[in-house]
Amino acid sequence: MGEKPLDMSADRLYALTPRPVCVGGVDNQPMADTVSQPPLFDYEAALRACARGERSALQQLYEQESPRLLGVVQRIVRDVALAEDIVHDAFIRIWNKAGTYDQARGSARGWIFSLTRHLALNAVRNNARHVQMEPDEVGDMEHAAIDGWQEQTDAFDWRVNPGRIEACLEQLEPVRRNCVFHAYVDGYSHQEIAHRLGAPLGTVKAWIRRSLTALRECIG
Amino acid sequence: MNNEPKDPNEALHELAGEYVIGTLSAEDREAVEKRLAVEPELQAAVDYWEARLLHLTDLVEPQMPSPRLWNRIERSLDETSRQAAPVVPARPNSWWESLSLWRGFAAAGMAATLVLGALLLTRLSPEPSPTWLVVLATPQDLSPGWVMQASNRTREIELIPLGVTELPPDKALQLWTKAEGWQAPVSLGLVKPGEPIRIRLDDLPPLQPNQLFELTLEQPTGSPTGLPTGPIQFIGRAAKVI
Numbered sequence: 001m002g003e004k005p006l007d008m009s010a011d012r013l014y015a016l017t018p019r020p021v022c023v024g025g026v027d028n029q030p031m032a033d034t035v036s037q038p039p040l041f042d043y044e045a046a047l048r049a050c051a052r053g054e055r056s057a058l059q060q061l062y063e064q065e066s067p068r069l070l071g072v073v074q075r076i077v078r079d080v081a082l083a084e085d086i087v088h089d090a091f092i093r094i095w096n097k098a099g100t101y102d103q104a105r106g107s108a109r110g111w112i113f114s115l116t117r118h119l120a121l122n123a124v125r126n127n128a129r130h131v132q133m134e135p136d137e138v139g140d141m142e143h144a145a146i147d148g149w150q151e152q153t154d155a156f157d158w159r160v161n162p163g164r165i166e167a168c169l170e171q172l173e174p175v176r177r178n179c180v181f182h183a184y185v186d187g188y189s190h191q192e193i194a195h196r197l198g199a200p201l202g203t204v205k206a207w208i209r210r211s212l213t214a215l216r217e218c219i220g
Numbered sequence: 221m222n223n224e225p226k227d228p229n230e231a232l233h234e235l236a237g238e239y240v241i242g243t244l245s246a247e248d249r250e251a252v253e254k255r256l257a258v259e260p261e262l263q264a265a266v267d268y269w270e271a272r273l274l275h276l277t278d279l280v281e282p283q284m285p286s287p288r289l290w291n292r293i294e295r296s297l298d299e300t301s302r303q304a305a306p307v308v309p310a311r312p313n314s315w316w317e318s319l320s321l322w323r324g325f326a327a328a329g330m331a332a333t334l335v336l337g338a339l340l341l342t343r344l345s346p347e348p349s350p351t352w353l354v355v356l357a358t359p360q361d362l363s364p365g366w367v368m369q370a371s372n373r374t375r376e377i378e379l380i381p382l383g384v385t386e387l388p389p390d391k392a393l394q395l396w397t398k399a400e401g402w403q404a405p406v407s408l409g410l411v412k413p414g415e416p417i418r419i420r421l422d423d424l425p426p427l428q429p430n431q432l433f434e435l436t437l438e439q440p441t442g443s444p445t446g447l448p449t450g451p452i453q454f455i456g457r458a459a460k461v462i
Contacts, residue, residue, distance in 0.1 A: 051404035053445045055297065062290055067282035075280045076242075084289050091293045092300075096446070097423055099404030105263075105425075106271045113277055114270045117242075125246040156279055165275050183241040184276050190243050212237035213230065219272055 043108035050098035058095050061112070066091075069116050076120040076187030086123060090116040124187055156181045168218035176211045179204060229265065236265030240273060254375050257426045258351060300446075328355070328362040332456070335364050335382070352377075353461055354433050356454035365454045368433060375421050377408070384414035385453065387437070394438040395419070396448050399431040410442055411435060431458040 041064050049057030066087060073090075074083035094112060101111050154174050169177050175197065182188040182196060190208070194201040238244050239252045256263050332355035352370040357363060365385060370377040379395065387393065393413060398405040408419050421427075436443070437450035 048403050053447060055294075058293075058297075059290065062293070066285050066289070068277065068280075070285050071280040071282040072277050074283050080283075083283070084285060087285060088289060088293055088296065092296055093423065095297060096300075097406065099398070099406050100402050100423075100425055102399075102401040102425065104401055105267045107274075110271055110274045113274055114240075117277075121242045122246070122249060125244070125249055128246065165272055180241060181276070181279070183243045184273055185279050187242050189245070193243075208238065208241070208243060209234055212234055212241070215272070216233060216237070 043112065044101075044103060047094075047098045047101045047108050047111070050095055051101075055095075058091065061094070062091060065109075065112060069113065072113065072117060073120040075185060076117070077124055082123065083120075086119050087116065090119050093119070121187055125189070128189065154178065156185065164219055165215070168215050171218060172211055172214060175199075176207045179207050180211050180215075183208065229261070232262055233265050233268075236262060237269050240266060240269035257375050257421060257424070260426060263426060324359070324362055328357045328364070328456075331355075331357070331362065331364055335367060351461060352427050352458045354456045354458045356433060356435060356456040359452050359455055366435070368456075370421070370427055370458070376418050377421060378416065378418050379411060380416045381414050387413055390440055391437050391450070392440045392442065393435045393453060394442050394448070394450075395433065395435055397424070397431060397433050399425065399428040405432070405434070405448055407442065407446065410438075427458055429458065429460055432456075433458065 041060075043061070046057045046061045046064075050061070069090065070083055070087050073086045074080060077083050077086065090112075093115060097115070101108060105111075106114075154177065156178065169180070172180070178197065179193055182193045186192075188196060190201060190205050193199075193208075194204040197204065199207075235252065239249065244252065252262070252266075256266065335355055336353055352368075354368040354370075355364045356366040356368060358365060364382055366379055366381055368377055368379045385393070393411045395408040395411050396405040397408055406424065408421075411417055432455070434448070434455040435453045436448040437453055438448070443449050
């Protein structure tokens with residue numbers, strides 16, 4: 001297996017997740033996810049029940065979030081069967097580790113998504129480790145198709161569900177914004193983003209570093 | 221805030237941010253995950269980014285899992301706890317909150333100090349000194365039965381027996397841990413009496429001061445419910461070694 005195939009159709013507008021309309025618009029709350037969290041489902045209670053050994057709670061959680069979790073994972077690993085394997089592993093882990101969830105460290109929904117996303121990221125990065133590119137290949141990539149990225153437009157239709165993070169993303173140049181999205185949403189490595197945008201590897205690394213710093217200054 | 225020259229935590233936040241957005245290599249991810257266990261500041265920075273960026277998962281279209289996936293999950297759960305999980309016995313205000321037990325442990329602390337001192341002095345190996353130590357003692361007469369040490373580098377705990385424990389036939393010792401803020405204890409697996417064992421702490425949050433460790437008597441395959449069900453054989457709290 002070679003490098004994870006790059007999705008060359010990534011310039012299309014991504015369909016947005018249908019989810020409950022959020023009132024309140026730009027929120028003042030520190031936790032960005034409280035805005036997007038579908039109401040009525042009590043994630044904290046579900047994890048508490050899992051920790052007590054109530055399997056019905058895990059099933060409710062599965063019914064509530066498995067399509068979104070599978071979407072997130074599949075986007076990163078780009079393989080339907082592998083994505084289902086990872087969601088399987090994620091729910092086993094949620095079940096076993098529910099007792100370690102600590103409210104002080106963040107939302108329960110965030111805990112579930114982070115746990116699952118990192119399983120997917122570990123899967124693609126560990127796979128890449130086994131088929132690591134030779135240094136000269138990376139060099140070739142750096143010189144590939146440099147022109148064009150300066151005129152980058154948004155590859156992601158990200159403004160529809162505004163929250164704090166979106167307000168801050170607005171302040172980044174589109175090309176840097178795309179780096180953040182390609183990393184977080186597509187699970188691309190630095191090299192893959194460089195390849196995707198046709199920009200030098202070092203430039204991409206610097207863009208991402210600076211984007212993170214800018215986001216943090218904006219979000220506070 | 222905008223006028224601040226340079227945030228001293230910037231490097232930490234950069235690393236945490238790159239970890240969360242996912243651009244780190246496998247090696248770097250592994251290194252971060254190891255450090256998370258012992259660096260609360262890094263963990264806090266990761267938590268920060270996880271919470272802020274979570275919203276971006278909305279950009280992805282949901283995918284319906286195949287109808288078989290939930291069955292597969294259930295089968296895997298059944299395999300790990302062979303017996304159908306019965307209703308978890310109601311144990312309101314369980315022993316975690318028992319004041320008399322913890323009073324007793326104040327006394328056990330004395331014994332523990334002696335054991336720790338002896339252990340540290342007799343360890344001549346050039347290994348890095350452990351960051352955490354736990355003495356697990358019997359709840360009845362508070363005699364120490366096991367010593368546990370956790371290294372900040374290896375993400376491992378090492379459990380060392382101080383004697384041989386007699387077990388009833390068809391019973392096993394299961395190791396559990398619970399930190400403050402956790403909803404329930406988490407199993408670290410089965411332990412053979414009289415045998416030292418190393419256990420990886422892969423998915424656990426960083427060890428915390430006063431984190432509880434205990435060994436309970438369970439069925440040979442482990443607790444059927446995923447929570448301690450049998451009597452406590454040994455118990456102790458984590459102390460940081462300076």
